[in-house]
Amino acid sequence: MPTFRVELFEGRTVEQKRQFVEAITKATCESLKVEPGSVDIILVDVKKEDWATGGRLWSDAG
Structure with missing residues (x-):
């Protein structure tokens, strides 16, 4: 049984x-x-304030 977990904004x-x-x-x-x-x-919806890349929250991206 293939199971996929996809996290997205x-x-x-x-x-x-x-x-x-x-x-x-x-x-x-x-x-x-x-x-x-x-x-x-x-499918898991994630707020941009709860996701960071490179030490920076996506909500802070301009």
Whole structure:
């Protein structure tokens, strides 16, 4: 059972998330030869103030 955990900045619409998980599921089924029901995808919305790269919060980026 492939399971994906995807962390992304909040702000995507439900439709964008729907399209994303459909595309990931399709690619996984084609490449790993598994059924769609075996693919789990967990989306985690993260605020920019809770994510940092290179010692700098994304909320501080100009």
